[in-house]
Amino acid sequence: MVLFSPTSRSLVGLAVTLLAVGLFSWYALRQVEGLSDLQTRIIDRNRRDSLQLLRIQNNLQNLGFSMRDMTTRTAGYPVAAWKAEFERTRFDLDDAFRIEHELGPTSRSDQQQQFLEDSVSQFWAAAERAFQLSGEGREEQAQALVRDILQTRHASIAGTVARFLVMNNEAEQKAAAEVRAIYSNVERNIYYFLLAAVVVICGTSVSLILQNRRVFRSLDQLSHQRQVLARKLITMQEDMFRSIARELHDEFGQVLTAVGALLARAQKPETSTEKLAKSLRETQQIVQEALDGVRSLSVRLHPNVLDDYGLEGAVEWYVRHISEQTGLNIECVKEGDFAGVVPPETAIHVYRILQESINNVVRHSDSKRAWVRLRRNARKLELEIEDRGVGLPEDPRTAEGLGLVGMRERAELIRGSLTFSRPAEGGTLVRLEAPLTA
Numbered sequence: 001m002v003l004f005s006p007t008s009r010s011l012v013g014l015a016v017t018l019l020a021v022g023l024f025s026w027y028a029l030r031q032v033e034g035l036s037d038l039q040t041r042i043i044d045r046n047r048r049d050s051l052q053l054l055r056i057q058n059n060l061q062n063l064g065f066s067m068r069d070m071t072t073r074t075a076g077y078p079v080a081a082w083k084a085e086f087e088r089t090r091f092d093l094d095d096a097f098r099i100e101h102e103l104g105p106t107s108r109s110d111q112q113q114q115f116l117e118d119s120v121s122q123f124w125a126a127a128e129r130a131f132q133l134s135g136e137g138r139e140e141q142a143q144a145l146v147r148d149i150l151q152t153r154h155a156s157i158a159g160t161v162a163r164f165l166v167m168n169n170e171a172e173q174k175a176a177a178e179v180r181a182i183y184s185n186v187e188r189n190i191y192y193f194l195l196a197a198v199v200v201i202c203g204t205s206v207s208l209i210l211q212n213r214r215v216f217r218s219l220d221q222l223s224h225q226r227q228v229l230a231r232k233l234i235t236m237q238e239d240m241f242r243s244i245a246r247e248l249h250d251e252f253g254q255v256l257t258a259v260g261a262l263l264a265r266a267q268k269p270e271t272s273t274e275k276l277a278k279s280l281r282e283t284q285q286i287v288q289e290a291l292d293g294v295r296s297l298s299v300r301l302h303p304n305v306l307d308d309y310g311l312e313g314a315v316e317w318y319v320r321h322i323s324e325q326t327g328l329n330i331e332c333v334k335e336g337d338f339a340g341v342v343p344p345e346t347a348i349h350v351y352r353i354l355q356e357s358i359n360n361v362v363r364h365s366d367s368k369r370a371w372v373r374l375r376r377n378a379r380k381l382e383l384e385i386e387d388r389g390v391g392l393p394e395d396p397r398t399a400e401g402l403g404l405v406g407m408r409e410r411a412e413l414i415r416g417s418l419t420f421s422r423p424a425e426g427g428t429l430v431r432l433e434a435p436l437t438a
């Protein structure tokens, strides 16, 4: 009951919602991190690398033009005439290759990279040789070297660079597709999350509304019950006062009338001693009956026997008294030592519960026999009242008299537990268990 009170249920709902929000935020952050990683690590780097590859391509093209001029005789210049231009271009190419090497994507294999670097250094070695030959005047050989070796190397380098550019482009396209996939994934998950959040919020709200309705309904019921109880209590108090008033009036009225008549008769000189003695006997009888009546009233108001003989004695006395009064056959069993263990503030409630239970047996059960059992074990007191009558009504609402309510209240006051059951043999069993600590 406590575990699933509305408050703890709402707290659980709140915790679940917060957890979901936390998890989703973490997920979204991870996705965004992945995105920015893709952006900076692959796409941006690829672009910068491609720029360097284009710079290389441009330089290679210039070298290509120069080599074409070197090998055409019509130009009329020795091969060595291009040396300065080659060196300028080499300077820029070296710089471009260095940067490109740093930016080169991880997807590129070492073999490819190595092949490019080898081709480039072979190209420059061949160029040195050609310029040297030309410097020695061996122009024919220098041109042949340019044609056979340099141009072949040049073509292979240009081919590799072009391939690298294509590879960069492909990698960029792949990364862009991944970015798109992440975007659509995140978008879809945001929709799912929103949908789940709406469902949870709706569910929580509906459950809160239902709980509120239930609470208000039970409040209504409680207030109605309280009203009914208050009315019954007032009626009972008035009944009690009326019965005391009637008893006082009847008992004392009768006694005083009798005593008055006796005194009046005694005053008369003609009253014989015999008559006076008869009147005296009658009056004594009436006074005795009145005394019994007052005693029984006093016991009903508060059982002095409880103060004088303790719970055990009071139970015994009450059982005997009620048996004589009503003719109900009650078997009384006591187990354990009760001397001085039941505090008076507990004893009065146990006694009242016994009294109301026996009253109910007499008034409602239709049973001629009853059992009263009083037991004491270590730290607990047990009281059972059993009958073989018609039993309590099935519907607990029809058994909501002030008697049962009062019994329950008293049991709670002494921190005990009170149960009503129907034994297999039929009838009613009332059972009280109460702790024996003060």
Ligand SMILES: Nc1ncnc2c1ncn2[C@@H]1O[C@H](COP(=O)(O)OP(=O)(O)O)[C@@H](O)[C@H]1O
Pocket (backbone or CB within 6 Å): 360, 361, 363, 364, 365, 387, 389, 390, 391, 392, 393, 398, 399, 400, 401, 402, 403, 404, 405, 428
């Ligand atoms: N021992 C019993 N056997 C059968 N019915 C009982 C017994 N005790 C109580 N009841 C039923 O429970 C109802 C409520 O009892 P109680 O609260 O004592 O009110 P009251 O005695 O004033 O009617 C009774 O009206 C009766 O129908």
Ligand SMILES: [Mg+2]
Pocket (backbone or CB within 6 Å): 356, 359, 360, 401, 403, 404
């Ligand atoms: Mg009753």
